[in-house]
Amino acid sequence: MRFVPTSAVTVEKLKQLAKKTKAKFKIKHAEALDRVARGAGYNHWHHVLLCAEESLRRPDGQLPLLKECEAIVAAAQNxxxxxxxTGPEVLDRPLILFSTPDADAWILEPNEDRAICLLWRGQKFEPEIRDHGREVQIAWDGTFDLAGDAFLVDVDLPAVGQRLIYGYPLRKLRDAxxxxxxxxxxTDDLFFDRDTVPLTEQLIEELVVIGWDRDRLEEYAREGAEYSPQRNSFLTQVMTG
Structure with missing residues (x-):
């Protein structure tokens, strides 16, 4: 359900209108409440109560997560x-937001390795975060991984794309x-190797910048090798006949 900013005054006015509606149309009180709620743009009376409760949690009408995003972007810009x-007052599951002195800002979903770039080298991107009552929908457009000294991202933004980023506060990120x-x-992390990533053309460009030979990288890619940032090496598939 969508969120409608709803004050205590609005709730009281709707209650008074419901009493008049009940008397006028000789209907049950619950039916009158639902009728006036729909007339005011709500789905039903319970929707009114949910919105009133949510309005107390965010008095300025803004989603708490969006406020956190704005704050972390402002920190990066400075x-x-x-x-x-984040805690339960923001969302029912924890998210991680961080900024860097290089004017980068990110929001991460720790359990599914999903990411959104909020700010990249000072360029701001607006996250698609939609509120549906008590449910918040986030349009994650990328993934992330921490391997060795590198922050590896793959996002649907041409300015960022897939790349290895060095210099981020990885110790703090790992703790968080x-x-x-x-x-x-x-438990899953203990038993499954999440260390390697596909050797794409963009990743090859990143590795060339840090000193790898392009011809060798392209040969590895043709062989189906994957790159391990933690080991700074490649793993190839072993074919058996």
């Missing part, structure tokens, strides 16, 4: 490195991710 793990992940995900 050259401030900051890391925030560890505390934000579920027990199931932590």
């Amino acid at each position: 050259g401030e490195g900051r890391l925030v793990v 991710l560890h505390h934000a992940k579920t027990v199931e995900r932590l």
Whole structure:
């Protein structure tokens, strides 16, 4: 359900109107409440109560998560490195937001390795975060991984794309991710290798910048090799006949 800013005054006015509607049309009180609620643009009376409750949680009418995004972007624009793990007052699951002195800002979903770039080298991107009553929908457009000294991202933004980023506060990020992940995900991390990534053309360009030979990288790609940022090496498939 969509969120409609609803004050206590609005609720009281609708209640009074429901009393008049009940008397006028000789209907049950619950039916009168639903009727006036729909007339005011709500789905039903319970929708009114949910919106009133939510309005108390965000008095300015803005989604708490969007406020957190704006705050972390502002920190990045001011050259401030900051890391925030959201609590239940923002969302029913923890998210991680961080900024860097290089004017980068990100929001991460720790259990599914999803990411949104909010700011890249000072260029701001608006996240698609939609409110449906008590449910918040986030249009994640990328993935992330922490491997060795690298922050590896693959996002649907031409300015960023897939790349290895060095210099991010990975120790703090690892600590935050560890505390934000579920027990199931932590167990999964222990038993499954999440270290390698496909060797794409864009990743080849990134590796050439840090000193790898292009011809060798292209040969690895043809062989179906994958890159391990943590080991700074390649793993190839072993074919058996």
